[in-house]
Amino acid sequence: xxxxxxxxxxxxxxxxxxxxxxxxxxxxxxxxxxxxxxxxxxxxxxxxxxxxxxxxxxxxxxxxxxxxxxxxxxxxxxxxxxxxxxxxxxxxxxxxxxxxxxxxxxxxxxxxxxxxxxxxxxxxxxxxxxxxxxxxxxxxxxxxxxxxxxxxxxxxxxxxxxxxxxxxxxxxxxxxxxxxxxxxxxxxxxxxxxxxxxxxxxxxxxxxxxxxxxxxxxxxxxxxxxxxxxxxxxxxxxxxxxxxxxxxxxxxxxxxxxxxxxxxxxxxxxxxxxxxxxxxxxxxxxxxxxxxxxxxxxxxxxxxxxxxxxxxxxxxxxxxxxxxxxxxxxxxxxxxxxxxxxxxxxxxxxxxxxxxxxxxxxxxxxxxxxxxxxxxxxxxxxxxxxxxxxxxxxxxxxxxxxxxxxxxxxxxxxxxxxxxxxxxxxxx
Amino acid sequence: xxxxxxxxxxxxxxxxxxxxxxxxxxxxxxxxxxxxxxxxxxxxxxxxxxxxxxxxxxxxxxxxxxxxxxxxxxxxxxxxxxxxxxxxxxxxxxxxxxxxxxxxxxxxxxxxxxxxxxxxxxxxxxxxxxxxxxxxxxxxxxxxxxxxxxxxxxxxxxxxxxxxxxxxxxxxxxxxxxxxxxxxxxxxxxxxxxxxxxxxxxxxxxxxxxxxxxxxxxxxxxxxxxxxxxxxxxxxxxx
Numbered sequence: 001x002x003x004x005x006x007x008x009x010x011x012x013x014x015x016x017x018x019x020x021x022x023x024x025x026x027x028x029x030x031x032x033x034x035x036x037x038x039x040x041x042x043x044x045x046x047x048x049x050x051x052x053x054x055x056x057x058x059x060x061x062x063x064x065x066x067x068x069x070x071x072x073x074x075x076x077x078x079x080x081x082x083x084x085x086x087x088x089x090x091x092x093x094x095x096x097x098x099x100x101x102x103x104x105x106x107x108x109x110x111x112x113x114x115x116x117x118x119x120x121x122x123x124x125x126x127x128x129x130x131x132x133x134x135x136x137x138x139x140x141x142x143x144x145x146x147x148x149x150x151x152x153x154x155x156x157x158x159x160x161x162x163x164x165x166x167x168x169x170x171x172x173x174x175x176x177x178x179x180x181x182x183x184x185x186x187x188x189x190x191x192x193x194x195x196x197x198x199x200x201x202x203x204x205x206x207x208x209x210x211x212x213x214x215x216x217x218x219x220x221x222x223x224x225x226x227x228x229x230x231x232x233x234x235x236x237x238x239x240x241x242x243x244x245x246x247x248x249x250x251x252x253x254x255x256x257x258x259x260x261x262x263x264x265x266x267x268x269x270x271x272x273x274x275x276x277x278x279x280x281x282x283x284x285x286x287x288x289x290x291x292x293x294x295x296x297x298x299x300x301x302x303x304x305x306x307x308x309x310x311x312x313x314x315x316x317x318x319x320x321x322x323x324x325x326x327x328x329x330x331x332x333x334x335x336x337x338x339x340x341x342x343x344x345x346x347x348x349x350x351x352x353x354x355x356x357x358x359x360x361x362x363x364x365x366x367x368x369x370x371x372x373x374x375x376x377x378x379x380x381x382x383x384x385x386x387x388x389x390x391x392x393x394x395x396x397x398x399x400x401x402x403x404x405x406x407x408x409x410x411x412x413x414x415x416x417x418x419x420x421x422x423x424x425x426x427x428x
Numbered sequence: 429x430x431x432x433x434x435x436x437x438x439x440x441x442x443x444x445x446x447x448x449x450x451x452x453x454x455x456x457x458x459x460x461x462x463x464x465x466x467x468x469x470x471x472x473x474x475x476x477x478x479x480x481x482x483x484x485x486x487x488x489x490x491x492x493x494x495x496x497x498x499x500x501x502x503x504x505x506x507x508x509x510x511x512x513x514x515x516x517x518x519x520x521x522x523x524x525x526x527x528x529x530x531x532x533x534x535x536x537x538x539x540x541x542x543x544x545x546x547x548x549x550x551x552x553x554x555x556x557x558x559x560x561x562x563x564x565x566x567x568x569x570x571x572x573x574x575x576x577x578x579x580x581x582x583x584x585x586x587x588x589x590x591x592x593x594x595x596x597x598x599x600x601x602x603x604x605x606x607x608x609x610x611x612x613x614x615x616x617x618x619x620x621x622x623x624x625x626x627x628x629x630x631x632x633x634x635x636x637x638x639x640x641x642x643x644x645x646x647x648x649x650x651x652x653x654x655x656x657x658x659x660x661x662x663x664x665x666x667x
Contacts, residue, residue, distance in 0.1 A: 317525050322663050338531060344571035360574055366565040367531040371523055377574050379662055386665065390525040392532050419534060 077187030079119035079195055085110035090180075090192020097178060098288070104295045112287035115196035115280040118185030126287035131210055133290030134165075134283075138238040140305045141165045143403045149316060151393050151421040154229050155428060156319045158240035163314040166239055167275075170282035173308060179284065181277070196280035198273050209244060211237040217245045229428060302405060317390050325385035329362065329369070332392060332425045339365040341388070343381045346371065360384045493517075584614060593623040600625040 085091055085106040095109055112126045119125045141164045145157055163169060185195035212235055214220060236242045293301035329341050341362050350356040360380035361371040370388025374380030397419050407415045478484040495517050533540040592612060595603040609616045661667050
């Protein structure tokens with residue numbers, strides 16, 4: 001994990017109002033849950049910045065007189081009350097470990113740790129922040145992938161999106177931040193622990209995903225209907241997955257080796273609990289991005305995404321799967337007016353032995369497109385064709401390629417069009 | 429089939445050691461010629477048969493390639509003057525897929541312009557610019573094809589295809605795919621693309637295939653499954 005000095009990025013904002021909103025929020029914490037005023041931010045109108053500016057100092061805001069302060073038993077609350085955030089050592093440590101700017105109050109950080117399955121009230125769980133965070137994170141990852149590897153097929157783009165901002169990966173990010181989860185959510189647990197409900201997945205408003213819910217989703221899940229690429233681009237989420245209606249499909253339930261009656265099913269975890277945990281951790285990371293955006297603005301959020309998400313290494317050459325690599329390569333050469341690809345034997349050893357090695361190169365005219373070694377002539381030829389196709393798909397204009405959001409920076413040079421490929425070679 | 433010699437440090441090193449051993453044994457007059465002959469013959473043929481274990485061990489104990497040895501200290505070169513230097517002798521490896529071939533670079537890419545100058549001066553006798561690339565291109569033409577294919581002829585007309593379909597529909601057993609391919613002088617794939625046999629014949633063929641598979645033993649069945657799995661793994665990029 002890269003340590004990022006966010007206070008430097010948003011220095012001009014911090015100098016103006018350091019630590020504005022952390023202390024007053026203690027007043028907000030102890031009212032009636034349903035009638036508690038949510039934090040209202042008046043958005044600024046500055047054209048080149050999305051930083052939040054406050055219309056009035058928060059100290060001036062008081063609870064309405066109609067809601068007298070009541071002492072609540074913390075065990076009655078679904079999640080810890082916000083005023084306890086200031087006394088949590090874990091939360092302060094997390095804030096410091098992530099080098100978050102002081103502008104982000106501990107109460108907001110505590111709220112990012114409450115999943116919708118723990119607390120249904122959207123004013124106290126992280127759903128809103130996670131939604132903002134995922135749009136920002138996915139936008140930055142997607143624009144970077146598009147500019148860095150402009151020729152990738154759509155399926156590989158989705159896999160790369162999953163590799164950077166998918167649930168499984170964000171679970172690892174959250175773990176690397178040192179976030180631990182509570183065994184069960186409740187008002188009495190430490191606010192520095194991630195809270196989600198492992199057992200109660202079907203009831204409540206546990207989030208299954210953001211996005212368009214297909215009309216035919218139920219049948220599509222049941223019968224595993226085929227969804228084309230163009231169809232998925234329009235209707236599905238940023239990773240090419242349709243938004244689920246039910247937590248687990250019936251087909252999956254039948255395949256399960258262990259049944260719900262088995263006591264070890266819930267005690268030691270299973271595919272379902274794994275999925276729930278991944279989702280909760282992922283929404284936490286997204287909510288943190290959303291919180292950075294809400295409190296510190298666009299540039300800081302981008303820097304945060306760059307430092308924690310885009311700085312991770314992903315080997316794009318391992319995301320590919322082919323069906324007919326030789327046919328695909330021939331189609332590519334025909335499309336681009338290259339000479340038809342020809343496989344030539346570069347070298348070989350032990351042709352009559354048990355373990356021969358053939359090195360085959362694929363040539364188009366005089367140019368070598370790809371090369372590979374294999375235990376048989378056919379295997380080497382297929383592999384060489386796959387390497388040639390990967391070399392085509394993994395073309396990159398450069399390592400430090402400009403992305404469209406760069407023009408939003410101060411004193412940015414005007415945008416020069418990025419390289420865009422004409423499209424997929426074959427339909428998948 | 430033409431066999432290409434791979435030039436690698438280890439190969440040349442073996443060759444070097446071989447020559448050394450043969451010349452040294454030749455130069456000693458006391459050695460019996462009867463012992464000499466099999467040594468040279470074995471060495472040249474490349475077999476490792478020796479009469480005793482110690483001789484085998486001695487024969488296999490070859491000197492390392494000069495690039496692995498510390499070169500004599502050169503006073504003019506500060507790197508080797510002290511006698512401490514880094515040996516960089518990487519094994520041969522497949523080229524990275526992240527290196528886009530020249531042909532795949534788009535027209536707008538600046539690397540294309542840089543490489544164009546190289547190819548422009550490739551045939552020049554005065555300017556020595558990227559000669560290796562030009563040599564490699566010349567060699568590429570001479571390399572043997574993995575699958576020599578006859579040039580496509582496109583000699584079949586629409587009437588021929590209709591005739592092919594009629595024959596196949598009339599008697600699919602006699603006019604099998606391979607028989608039609610021979611008769612019309614075209615690849616089997618083309619026959620399959622043109623005509624389908626009726627469902628009854630397809631069922632019969634499938635049943636026959638199943639019967640043949642049923643006669644296979646466990647080894648053959650497993651070997652076939654493994655082969656298919658290996659191919660799938662290759663296409664998935666796991667091999």
